[in-house]
Amino acid sequence: SQTIHQWPATLVQPVGSPLSLECTVEGTSNPNLYWYRQAAGRGLQLLFYSVGIGQISSEVPQNLSASRPQDRQFILSSKKLLLSDSGFYLCAWSPGAYQETQYFGPGTRLLVL
């Protein structure tokens, strides 16, 4: 069966510090991968999606970036965090380009102080 992992579960970082959140998927090959951010009381906001290694599409201009160094690994990064980067970050995968059911990881709660 397929599983998706995210870490860390929670993170408290000072403003201006770098960020690296990691997401890995097991039990499937060539998944579509997604990074979302969820602010309190708001809908999920798609940040990045990837259909293959090294292929990243950005949906929202910001100081975040994403990379996919391996088929089942998706990394969300920032060189300098802003206060507004605080939120709940969710990684998700879907089986293929036209398979729309997305399966979500447990999330990372980020607090920037």
Added chain:
Amino acid sequence: KNQVEQSPQSLIILEGKNCTLQCNYTVSPFSNLRWYKQDTGRGPVSLTIMTFSENTKSNGRYTATLDADTKQSSLHITASQLSDSASYICVVRSPSNYQLIWGAGTKLIIKP
């Protein structure tokens, strides 16, 4: 602008009661509509999916309805249980891109 609006924002009901959550959308063209359940501090989990040609879909005590003409959907929960306490999110997909349009969710609290 493609939008998904959900109501109410939050709802408290007693265990064993039924409830109905609403979703209105302006997404066009429309491919499908999903309801997700998100437990606090966890990722969302898909409950139902309906295409424009379907007007009802059930998953246990959850029944979703869709009226593609009025662009409205509802999620009905029967005989609520404490474990139903969660946020319920309506998500609409347009066939024109990879994006899903997510509603802000309805926070449902079931009290004993």
